[in-house]
Amino acid sequence: MSAPTILPPRILLVEDEADSAALVMETLAGEGWTADWCDNGEAGLRAAAVQPYDVIILDRMLPQIEGLSIVRRLRAAGISVPVLMLSALARGENRAEGLDAGADDYLAKPFESVELIARLRALIRRATNATPGAVMIYGDIELHVKARNAHRQGKHVALSPREFEILKFMMDHAGDIVTREMLLREVWNLAFDPQTNVIDVSMSRLRQRLDEGFDTPAIETVRGAGYRLVGGLVP
Amino acid sequence: MTAALRLRSSLVVAVAVRVALATAITTALVFAALWVEMRQASRDLVQGAIDTDLAGLVDAYGSHGPQGLADRIGERLAFSPDPAQGNGGEVLFYRLEDAGGRVLAGNLAAWPQARAEVSEAGEMRIAGGVPVQYRVTLLRGRMRLLVGRSVAAREAMLGRMAALFGVALVALVALAWGIGRVAARSLGRRIAAINAVFGSFGREGAGDRAPVSHRGDEIDALSGHLNTVLDRIALLLVARKELSDAIAHETRSPLMHIGARIARARATGLEAGADQQLDAAQGDIRNLQRMLDTLLDIASSEAQRGEMNSLPEMDLAEVASRLAELYEPTAEDMGITFIARIAPHVPMRGEPVQMSSLIVNLLDNAFKYGADGRIIRLIVEPGPRLVVEDEGTGIPPERREAIFERFTRAHQRGKGHGLGLALVRAIAERHGLAIKVESTIPAGPDAGSQEDHEQAKGARFVVG
Structure with missing residues (x-):
């Protein structure tokens, strides 16, 4: 599950504003990644149609052909490369439009670097291992997907159905940060962040259950970003 | 029919x-x-x-x-x-x-x-x-x-002659009926076409306009006027959306660059005081974005008030159940009894993202300002009728209208922008629903004095 990506992913960035593009490139560089950059929709569409990319980062408001229409055309042409839409149009309504058009994920500008990387990793991972196995293992945690139960170091951990969903989502992204927004969207199907700390409370619940009787935490909080499975070693 | x-x-x-x-x-x-x-x-x-x-x-x-x-x-x-x-x-x-x-x-x-x-x-x-x-x-x-x-x-x-007259009479009536029917059918078809255009306006992909024939009669004039009005509304809707998008884009992009510069500055390693200030500045940026999004959401909902054609069928019970689950642990942590009474199936025409936002804003509000009552209820019934109530301090009667206005806070200690309830009302009205707030526990029928009225407790928001 947690096999490191040996080759850097092939990324296409379609963004008309040089400043924003530079910011994205800078963020990617932090991971040792790079991207091909197109500064208009037409060039972006052409590149996406010809080159086999692992993921496309696509702005929405683009000259010539706008982002939504690029995704639609790609999908209509049977090209299923994962698309992360990156846009200043950040409201729930806008997200729904992006996802309806065929984008796999939608990230609002301004974005946190960790969030962009986490989402990109998630998309690449999803594209390569489409179906998780019946048993998911990361560090000392074992998840039986069909039986819907979890074990840590062989000890059964009692989880509510929703806690199981959270853990499963984190196992899907084992080793990577999952942000609050990703959790809200994937586990609760919510396109925005409530003002109260409901996610933190749910996460601390899950943590308590996983850590009961253990000295090392199973999940760590990454400040300002989200959560990550620690993946403690099996003793 | x-x-x-x-x-x-x-x-x-x-x-x-x-x-x-x-x-x-x-x-x-x-x-x-x-x-x-x-x-x-x-x-x-x-x-x-x-x-x-x-x-x-x-x-x-x-x-x-x-x-x-x-x-x-x-x-x-x-x-x-x-x-x-x-x-x-x-x-x-x-x-x-x-x-x-x-x-x-x-x-x-x-x-x-x-x-x-x-x-x-x-x-x-x-x-x-x-x-x-x-x-x-x-x-x-x-x-x-x-x-x-x-x-x-x-x-x-x-x-x-009388017999002939009789036959002629029947023939004339039949002829009049026939001509009437044909004329009526043609008129009916044309009116139905106009009704269909009205009925489909706002539905996705429905750019239909009423047919205008070469005859140039009253119905053609009506169709022409209708088309002009619809074109104008469509144009305004597009203009509104473009303006919203432009506002979002033109403010978010610079905010992103400011944020990125702050992040770069912080990455160089600053002394604690400066770092703290910049951390707060980043928080301010996030708040500003949030306020902007909420304002645009309100504007978008208000522009589509009562326009039900474009709304899909959804189950409010399903949305509410998921959200109830999200708030349960928080309630338990806070020592609050949180009761969700949700009917098994509450069909309505609605936008699930918006209805989620409505419920979350009401629940957030109850958890933030009604927690001192130790009990919060979420009730969802067919209708749809949605109630979020607490038994906290409540909202004084004279403020119950004002709290739904933009930039009005229900409580002095509130830290938000005072947009949450304005958004709730805009979403409710966008779905053809009304919203009101009352006391959860009323003062009682015998209440007379000011003191009695102060016995009233809690805020109950009713959407339906």
């Missing part, structure tokens, strides 16, 4: 029925007047001939006496067609009686109910139902004379 009901309630069918009815009545009246007039004219004609004949016979009586008269009658009868042989022509009838009632001449079997003293004229039916028009008169020596003509042919003609 069933076909029969549609037919009954349709304006155009009513028009067709009225046209047919008016045609029937007018035609029947005209035909009846014509028939009466013809009958009278024909009667007058026959009466004239009878009277001339009678005058001749009276003259003959004057100059030749009763026998002379009887002879004349005999002569005339010899020329008259024989009634037994059918309709060779109109048959003449005479009857001459003396003062004792004895028949002296003529072919009429019986005297009608008519008075000879006043030379009465009339009509009678003789054996075989043959109609006879006549006049009687009194002669000198109290003799009575009747002169008559059968009018069978005339009556038959009038009968045929």
Whole structure:
């Protein structure tokens, strides 16, 4: 599950504003990644149609052909490369439009670097291992997907159905940060962040259950970003 | 709607029925007047001939006496067609009686109910139902004379005419009904086309406009006006969306660059004080973005108020259950009893993202400001009717309208922008729902004094 990506992913960035593009490139560089950059929709569409990319980062408001229409055309042409839409149009309504058009994920500008990387990793991972196995293992945690139960170091951990969903989502992204927004969207199907700390409370619940009787935490909080499975070693 | 009901309630069918009815009545009246007039004219004609004949016979009586008269009658009868042989022509009838009632001449079997003293004229039916028009008169020596003509042919003609009129009437009514139906159908089709355009406006991919024919009649004028208005609304909607998008884009991009610069500055390693300030600045940026998004969400919902065509079918119960689950751990942590009473299935036309936002804002509000009551309820019932209530301090009656306004905070200690409840109202109204707030535990019916009213507790938000 947690096999490191040996080759850097092939990324296409379609963004008309040089400043924003530079910011994205800078963020990617932090991971040792790079991207091909197109500064208009037409060039972006052409590149996406010809080159086999692992993921496309696509702005929405683009000259010539706008982002939504690029995704639609790609999908209509049977090209299923994962698309992360990156846009200043950040409201729930806008997200729904992006996802309806065929984008796999939608990230609002301004974005946190960790969030962009986490989402990109998630998309690449999803594209390569489409179906998780019946048993998911990361560090000392074992998840039986069909039986819907979890074990840590062989000890059964009692989880509510929703806690199981959270853990499963984190196992899907084992080793990577999952942000609050990703959790809200994937586990609760919510396109925005409530003002109260409901996610933190749910996460601390899950943590308590996983850590009961253990000295090392199973999940760590990454400040300002989200959560990550620690993946403690099996003793 | 069933076909029969549609037919009954349709304006155009009513028009067709009225046209047919008016045609029937007018035609029947005209035909009846014509028939009466013809009958009278024909009667007058026959009466004239009878009277001339009678005058001749009276003259003959004057100059030749009763026998002379009887002879004349005999002569005339010899020329008259024989009634037994059918309709060779109109048959003449005479009857001459003396003062004792004895028949002296003529072919009429019986005297009608008519008075000879006043030379009465009339009509009678003789054996075989043959109609006879006549006049009687009194002669000198109290003799009575009747002169008559059968009018069978005339009556038959009038009968045929009435029958013809009847057939013509039915044909005319049928024709009027048919023309009415055709006209009504065409009118109905055109009105239905206009209704369909109204009905589909706002639905995705429905850029339909009302058809305008080359005739240029009133309906075409109506369609033309409708199309102009729809074009204008569509244009305004696009303009509004473009403006919202532009505002979002033009403010978020610079904010992103400011944020990135702050992040770069912090990455270089700053002294604690400066780092803290920049951390706060990043928080401010996030708040600003959030406020902007909420304002745009409110504007978007307000622009689509009550416009239900574009909304998909959704289950509010499902959305509410998921959110209830999200808030349960928080409630437990805070030591609050959180009760979610959600009906199994609450269908409505709605935008799930927006309805989620509505519920989250109300729950956030209850958890932030109603927590001191230790109990929060979320109730979702078919209708849909959605209630979020707490038993906290509540909202004073005089503030219950104002809290739904933008930038108005329900509570002084609130830290938000005062947009949450404005968004809730905008979303409710966008879905054709009303929202109000009341006390969860009212002051009671006997409450009079100010102190009593202060007994009222909690805020209950009702959407439905």
